[in-house]
Amino acid sequence: MRDGETKRDVRDTDVDRPALEAALARIWNTPEGLWGALATVDHKIIGRRYIITAFVFLALGGVLAMLMRLQLAQPEARVLGPDRYNQIFTMHGSNMMFLFAVPVMEAVGVYLVPLMVGTRNIAFPRLNAFSYWIFLAGGALLWISFMLDMGPDVGWFAYVPLSGPQYGFGKRADIWAQMITFTELSALAVSVEIVVTILKQRAPGMSLDRIPLFVWSMLVTSFVVIMAMPAIMIASSTLILDRLVGTHLFNPAEGGDVLLWQHLFWFFGHPEVYIIFLPAVGMVSTMTATFARRPVFGYLAMVMALIATGILAFGLWVHHMFVTGLPRLGESFFTASSMAIAIPAGIQVFCWLATLWDGKPIFKTPLLFVIGFIVTFVIGGLTGVMVASVPFDTQVHDTYFVVAHFHYVLIGGAVFPLLGAIYYWFPKITGRMMSESLGRWSFWLIFIGFNMTFFPMHILGLQGMPRRIYTYQPDMPWHGLNLFVSVSSLILVAGFLLFFFDAIRSARRGLPAGDNPWDAPTLEWATSSPPPSFNFAYIPVVKAANPLWEQPDVLAVAGGLRINSRELIISTVAAAEPEARETSPRNSIWPFLAAVATTVMLIASIFTPWAVVWGSIPLAVALVGWFWPKGTPEDES
Amino acid sequence: MKERIVADVSRLSLHGTGSASTTWWGTLGFMLIEATGFALAIAVYLYLMSIAATWPTDAPAPDLLPGTLVALILIASVLPNYLVSQWAEREDLRKVRIGLVVMSILGMVPLIVRAFEFYALKVSWDTNAYGSIVWILLGLHTTHIITDLADTFVLAALMYTRHGRNRRRLGDVQDNAMYWNFVVVTWLPIYGCIYWIPRL
Numbered sequence A: 001m002r003d004g005e006t007k008r009d010v011r012d013t014d015v016d017r018p019a020l021e022a023a024l025a026r027i028w029n030t031p032e033g034l035w036g037a038l039a040t041v042d043h044k045i046i047g048r049r050y051i052i053t054a055f056v057f058l059a060l061g062g063v064l065a066m067l068m069r070l071q072l073a074q075p076e077a078r079v080l081g082p083d084r085y086n087q088i089f090t091m092h093g094s095n096m097m098f099l100f101a102v103p104v105m106e107a108v109g110v111y112l113v114p115l116m117v118g119t120r121n122i123a124f125p126r127l128n129a130f131s132y133w134i135f136l137a138g139g140a141l142l143w144i145s146f147m148l149d150m151g152p153d154v155g156w157f158a159y160v161p162l163s164g165p166q167y168g169f170g171k172r173a174d175i176w177a178q179m180i181t182f183t184e185l186s187a188l189a190v191s192v193e194i195v196v197t198i199l200k201q202r203a204p205g206m207s208l209d210r211i212p213l214f215v216w217s218m219l220v221t222s223f224v225v226i227m228a229m230p231a232i233m234i235a236s237s238t239l240i241l242d243r244l245v246g247t248h249l250f251n252p253a254e255g256g257d258v259l260l261w262q263h264l265f266w267f268f269g270h271p272e273v274y275i276i277f278l279p280a281v282g283m284v285s286t287m288t289a290t291f292a293r294r295p296v297f298g299y300l301a302m303v304m305a306l307i308a309t310g311i312l313a314f315g316l317w318v319h320h321m322f323v324t325g326l327p328r329l330g331e332s333f334f335t336a337s338s339m340a341i342a343i344p345a346g347i348q349v350f351c352w353l354a355t356l357w358d359g360k361p362i363f364k365t366p367l368l369f370v371i372g373f374i375v376t377f378v379i380g381g382l383t384g385v386m387v388a389s390v391p392f393d394t395q396v397h398d399t400y401f402v403v404a405h406f407h408y409v410l411i412g413g414a415v416f417p418l419l420g421a422i423y424y425w426f427p428k429i430t431g432r433m434m435s436e437s438l439g440r441w442s443f444w445l446i447f448i449g450f451n452m453t454f455f456p457m458h459i460l461g462l463q464g465m466p467r468r469i470y471t472y473q474p475d476m477p478w479h480g481l482n483l484f485v486s487v488s489s490l491i492l493v494a495g496f497l498l499f500f501f502d503a504i505r506s507a508r509r510g511l512p513a514g515d516n517p518w519d520a521p522t523l524e525w526a527t528s529s530p531p532p533s534f535n536f537a538y539i540p541v542v543k544a545a546n547p548l549w550e551q552p553d554v555l556a557v558a559g560g561l562r563i564n565s566r567e568l569i570i571s572t573v574a575a576a577e578p579e580a581r582e583t584s585p586r587n588s589i590w591p592f593l594a595a596v597a598t599t600v601m602l603i604a605s606i607f608t609p610w611a612v613v614w615g616s617i618p619l620a621v622a623l624v625g626w627f628w629p630k631g632t633p634e635d636e637s
Numbered sequence B: 001m002k003e004r005i006v007a008d009v010s011r012l013s014l015h016g017t018g019s020a021s022t023t024w025w026g027t028l029g030f031m032l033i034e035a036t037g038f039a040l041a042i043a044v045y046l047y048l049m050s051i052a053a054t055w056p057t058d059a060p061a062p063d064l065l066p067g068t069l070v071a072l073i074l075i076a077s078v079l080p081n082y083l084v085s086q087w088a089e090r091e092d093l094r095k096v097r098i099g100l101v102v103m104s105i106l107g108m109v110p111l112i113v114r115a116f117e118f119y120a121l122k123v124s125w126d127t128n129a130y131g132s133i134v135w136i137l138l139g140l141h142t143t144h145i146i147t148d149l150a151d152t153f154v155l156a157a158l159m160y161t162r163h164g165r166n167r168r169r170l171g172d173v174q175d176n177a178m179y180w181n182f183v184v185v186t187w188l189p190i191y192g193c194i195y196w197i198p199r200l
Helices: A017-028 A034-039 A043-072 A082-117 A125-147 A172-200 A213-244 A258-292 A299-315 A328-340 A342-358 A365-387 A390-396 A400-430 A436-462 A479-509 A590-604 A610-627 B022-051 B064-089 B093-120 B129-159 B167-199
Strands: A554-559 A567-571 A578-583 B002-008
Touching: A043 A082, A043 A125, A043 A479, A082 A125, A082 A172, A082 A213, A082 A258, A082 A400, A125 A172, A125 A590, A172 A213, A172 A590, A172 B022, A213 A258, A213 A299, A213 B022, A213 B129, A258 A299, A258 A342, A258 A365, A258 A400, A258 B022, A299 A328, A299 A342, A328 A342, A328 A365, A328 A390, A342 A365, A365 A390, A365 A400, A365 A436, A390 A436, A400 A436, A400 A479, A436 A479, A590 A610, A610 B129, B022 B129, B022 B167, B064 B093, B064 B167, B093 B129, B093 B167, B129 B167
Parallel strands: A554 B002
Antiparallel strands: A567 A578
């Protein structure tokens, strides 16, 4: 008998196709009901749940934005008082950055990466399940606190000394800091899973130069997460320590430093925006190729640009600190590096343009969002190069000019590709198409509404309107533009509402999609829509970079995996030669239980440091339960 | 789509070791995260030192004895750790069991000395920023010793059950040994930082 085998082992080549699918479904399916929902380790179910949750947070953040616009539409308005306004802009930023933007990009990766590399599940599936519950707990912590008038009010970046023990009263800043712990833990876990899935679980033959560009973008992003998030973990944890047990890291009176906070925060904070941007870039490459009907021009240049962006991202952070009084020579370095990062971004834009120029573009909704992305992101990039200059930034720092800049790059650079990606991959996830006509309406409302809302903010900033003010006096020249911005935001909201309406309606009543409605080249389109729990009946074997275009009618596959236990193929890092079979864990309730234990420990530690000591006991029990073998075929091999 | 079988993977062994194991890569990923955290903590130490008038601030340099003892104990533990890893690779279950018990006991010794080390710092975490950062550095490393030791206890117990005779569990033993090496190696720069930089 072969290694690890028992007499009852059945291979996928031993049975015919219908029996194969039935057998695989039996061992890979998630049962219906509550237990199935809590215990599933299927990356598609978890990915879908992550995406939906992130979009709920997007909607909530949008409500906060509309409240701000309502307040700012008139001078000296009384819709919101100053304390509530401080909580709202802090919540808006924190929610959008930590609960929407990063998680949604991770989530799309969680859903798509295993399918695109041709494997059955993400690496460390139970950790994946755990990371979703932790993300949800962090979001709940933040929003429930806000509902209880305990929301953080110190800006999404929580600068000391305002957030420190001397000025930050109550537990508001601690809520913020611990929310960080939840969301960063979740993102770090997902990043390790994605790196290992991409490096070790690729389909045989999918060498490094045949990996889809979206997968490359998730690989680079995951490394950026791994290297950047420890900085904010340290920052937020030491903030809690300063506030709770009397450490002095940020207390100048005892040798600490307030700029230390800014360095730690922005060392994470700048890579953070690339964590959001790079997956979006991968989505753009994917959609451009499909709708231009040719592979993206300059694959090697695109990969190098992704890697260069990821590395350069760590060298920019001081541009957030240009007005803190740092030495001029040091600041000049960061001006140069902040401008330099426009080079890989520019290379990518030119490659996409070349692809569209040389291809035969089909202007379906996803491609409209791609073009909207190019226009909007480039504008944001131009103002980015402007604020990279120290003298210019000295004028516009903390004004609405910066607000305009980052919304152009974030909404243009991340949200537009994301919306296009939803239209693009919705058929794969749900088996149904979204509406092409509603998609066009949604795109134009969002594109026009966005520009009408945010472009005037450049002017408001140059006219001196500061950020984070809850109101302004009538003798300031800002009333007209603020009113215009607030009314325009209704157009933007209408576009988003139409998008949500379309998505919800199409999930039940959209046209059936079939396996590959866009005639796209990557592996996720080689299986049904939605994919079965086991992704592929046989693991694909890949001979080129765009498998479904190079061999449209027949999918080359590998046989020989067992079907009486969950099994997948491990392949080498560079050439993706198969080197081992590996088992994949079954559904388990332990990740959920461990997440509950972690949540209790982390929330309690906002109030007392002893929570870490006592709370680690149930957590240890849950982790032992998680890892202790259960006698399943996968455990015993 | 029609499928055509072009490769047969049935002869591949189940559960690779080393770089053919996903948990090995996961351990490496975790090491990268924690190493980045340690490096940043040392950077914070150096930053605070660079803006301080005197360093250490309002405190003598920490006592050398406990920290150096911990360093020596950890370095000495590398040999039995290496042996356990080798025995796991050779699938010698009996030796692995003994080795894990030895590592469990051996892992407790640095923790006992570490308790004295906190006193040897001769400053409290709430005295000043210097006190805060040295306690944080020491506390971070201590957390890693505790968690790896807990992992070693659980593995030792596990290898005595019927689940122990299994290549995946032996792979877990190797990964745990690799992580212990990481715990030892990361102590060295932190030791240098806490004990020797003030003496420069």
